[in-house]
Amino acid sequence: MFDIPIQALMGQLLIGLINGSFYALLSLGLAVIFGLLNIINFAHGAFYMMGAFGAYLLLEKLGLSYWWALLVSPVVIGALGIVVERTMLARLYKLDHLYGLLLTFGLALIIQGLFRNAYGATGLPYAIPEQLQGGQNLGFMFLPNYRGWVIIASLAICLATWFVIEHTRLGGYLRAATENPQLVQAFGINVPRMITLTFGFGVGLAALAGVMAAPIYQVSPLMGADLIIVVFAVVVIGGMGSIMGSIITGFGLGLIEGLTKVFYPEASTTVIFIIMTIVLLIRPAGLFGTQK
Amino acid sequence: MTSAASPSSPAPAASTAAIGLREQDQARTHRLVFVIMLVILIGAPLVGVYPVFMMKVMCFALFACAFNLLLGFGGLLSFGHAMFIGSAGYAAAHSAKVWGFTPELAVLFAALCAGALGWVTGLLAIRRQGIYFAMITLALAQMVFFFSLQAPFTGGEDGIQAVPRGHLFGLVDLSQPLAMYAFVLVIFVAGFALIYRIVHSPFGQVLQAIRENEPRAISLGYDADKFKHRAFVLSAALSGLAGGTKAILFQLASLTDVHWGMSGEVVLMTLVGGMGTIFGPVVGAAVIVTMQNYLAELGAWVTVVQGSIFVVCVLAFRRGIVGELGHWLKKSL
Numbered sequence: 001m002f003d004i005p006i007q008a009l010m011g012q013l014l015i016g017l018i019n020g021s022f023y024a025l026l027s028l029g030l031a032v033i034f035g036l037l038n039i040i041n042f043a044h045g046a047f048y049m050m051g052a053f054g055a056y057l058l059l060e061k062l063g064l065s066y067w068w069a070l071l072v073s074p075v076v077i078g079a080l081g082i083v084v085e086r087t088m089l090a091r092l093y094k095l096d097h098l099y100g101l102l103l104t105f106g107l108a109l110i111i112q113g114l115f116r117n118a119y120g121a122t123g124l125p126y127a128i129p130e131q132l133q134g135g136q137n138l139g140f141m142f143l144p145n146y147r148g149w150v151i152i153a154s155l156a157i158c159l160a161t162w163f164v165i166e167h168t169r170l171g172g173y174l175r176a177a178t179e180n181p182q183l184v185q186a187f188g189i190n191v192p193r194m195i196t197l198t199f200g201f202g203v204g205l206a207a208l209a210g211v212m213a214a215p216i217y218q219v220s221p222l223m224g225a226d227l228i229i230v231v232f233a234v235v236v237i238g239g240m241g242s243i244m245g246s247i248i249t250g251f252g253l254g255l256i257e258g259l260t261k262v263f264y265p266e267a268s269t270t271v272i273f274i275i276m277t278i279v280l281l282i283r284p285a286g287l288f289g290t291q292k
Numbered sequence: 293m294t295s296a297a298s299p300s301s302p303a304p305a306a307s308t309a310a311i312g313l314r315e316q317d318q319a320r321t322h323r324l325v326f327v328i329m330l331v332i333l334i335g336a337p338l339v340g341v342y343p344v345f346m347m348k349v350m351c352f353a354l355f356a357c358a359f360n361l362l363l364g365f366g367g368l369l370s371f372g373h374a375m376f377i378g379s380a381g382y383a384a385a386h387s388a389k390v391w392g393f394t395p396e397l398a399v400l401f402a403a404l405c406a407g408a409l410g411w412v413t414g415l416l417a418i419r420r421q422g423i424y425f426a427m428i429t430l431a432l433a434q435m436v437f438f439f440s441l442q443a444p445f446t447g448g449e450d451g452i453q454a455v456p457r458g459h460l461f462g463l464v465d466l467s468q469p470l471a472m473y474a475f476v477l478v479i480f481v482a483g484f485a486l487i488y489r490i491v492h493s494p495f496g497q498v499l500q501a502i503r504e505n506e507p508r509a510i511s512l513g514y515d516a517d518k519f520k521h522r523a524f525v526l527s528a529a530l531s532g533l534a535g536g537t538k539a540i541l542f543q544l545a546s547l548t549d550v551h552w553g554m555s556g557e558v559v560l561m562t563l564v565g566g567m568g569t570i571f572g573p574v575v576g577a578a579v580i581v582t583m584q585n586y587l588a589e590l591g592a593w594v595t596v597v598q599g600s601i602f603v604v605c606v607l608a609f610r611r612g613i614v615g616e617l618g619h620w621l622k623k624s625l
Contacts, residue, residue, distance in 0.1 A: 092606070103602070107599065112595060117592045236427055284420055
């Protein structure tokens with residue numbers, strides 16, 4: 001068990017960190033949306049997939065590079081999210097929150113089905129941008145530049161989101177509206193608009209993760225479907241009460257998954273669910289959550 | 293689904309006598325609809341409906357009814373019911389094929405296995421409520437999916453194929469279509485009757501009370517978690533009954549049934565038919581299975597259509613077909 005070469009170990013840890021970056025970005029978006037809208041966005045995986053397809057299509061149809069895609073794809077998909085929120089989700093706020101889950105589940109099916117009709121189930125390749133090709137030899141391992149970039153960029157995005165929500169005035173409004181929307185509205189803040197923009201932001205975050213994932217995983221219509229279930233488990237483990245909690249849990253579970261791939265590969269697909277089970281037994285509210 | 297369920301079931305604001313009358317009236321309606329359903333189920337193959345299709349509908353109808361027991365009457369949205377129908381399929385297929393169980397034993401064994409799985413997963417899932425409950429059941433089901441993918445006895449991607457239908461009680465050959473049809477029909481009717489009985493038992497009433505107002509039910513001295521857990525186990529075992537029957541019917545247990553898509557499908561059936569209604573899931577299952585039959589050649593469009601039905605149902609049609617009908621007739625069906 002302990003004769004595993006350091007390269008293999010580091011390689012898996014790196015993959016774990018990459019996966020963790022996406023777990024963190026997606027669970028962060030879910031947590032932000034959940035905080036304000038009280039719904040779990042089942043279509044989050046579908047929006048992530050659309051982000052990746054956005055990058056692919058921008059390159060193929062319009063010749064726009066990866067860097068443009070990083071900007072355009074999240075903005076467009078985020079805008080689409082805003083349309084979804086305004087036309088559909090907004091009608092459900094007075095109902096049980098589970099209807100939001102059912103609606104977004106239906107949306108996810110529609111989006112995935114449409115993309116599968118158009119592009120088939122096989123993955124489409126997306127080249128790593130020129131500037132990030134090649135890699136660094138760190139002595140103990142070889143770090144491809146692009147993977148290093150993904151880890152650093154997603155960490156930066158996560159921390160920036162955390163900073164905005166926890167330490168700025170806007171974030172203060174947001175947190176206040178999470179606690180008591182009526183009161184915040186009474187203070188003259190346009191809460192419905194804030195809800196809409198928050199949903200758009202969360203969806204945009206998912207699309208951004210999708211763009212970053214495009215060169216690593218293949219762009220395929222189902223790339224988000226299985227991922228989102230793992231992210232749900234991540235969210236249950238972390239508890240959605242804390243932004244920093246989502247980030248730490250996301251990266252941490254990615255690492256644990258990577259380690260499992262080294263030491264006991266058979267369990268690598270289930271380890272996160274097993275951890276979820278243990279957390280539910282010991283701390284049902286999640287590691288960073290508070291039971292309401 | 294506390295707030296959602298209340299508008300669909302009119303609050304009985306009348307006196308106890310009126311409630312008694314209403315209940316009698318309701319029981320009469322249910323008996324009538326039940327007889328109609330039975331006539332359709334027995335008569336359909338006689339007028340030329342493909343029997344395998346009818347049997348498939350009955351399997352899914354039982355599955356949806358079992359699911360509805362949890363969602364419609366317990367207010368618990370499980371997004372992981374695929375694990376029960378799927379693992380029960382494996383249990384029935386394995387026990388019939390490898391251990392040589394007779395079909396009725398295989399199906400019972402399947403229900404038992406699913407019930408046991410429900411006992412364990414239920415204990416975990418009821419630790420959280422609402423949306424978390426849905427996410428936890430989904431995650432647990434995904435774990436069962438990966439387990440089924442890797443476990444030696446499930447046959448991985450191939451599933452367990454060529455499961456013998458066997459001889460019922462060692463006597464009646466189920467490879468005869470008529471015998472098989474009767475077998476599925478009896479299981480469906482028995483399962484349906486059991487669910488009806490559960491819903492109208494004191495246990496079912498407490499369950500609905502918990503759905504409507506959990507703190508109040510607790511303050512009345514009911515252990516809400518225990519009731520929810522029992523409902524979960526019952527729902528799991530009955531789903532297993534459906535899954536076992538389905539495996540014997542199609543002589544196949546495969547990964548499709550454990551996949552999260554199946555969990556979504558049963559939610560859809562219940563939603564379309566009308567959650568919290570007695571007959572809704574049966575109608576919903578019939579509608580969805582029919583739709584899949586006709587749209588099968590369209591490939592991925594099936595998912596698009598299913599997703600669209602989800603969206604339409606949630607936005608505009610929350611009572612479902614039977615719920616809407618019952619609302620129109622001013623009867624709870």
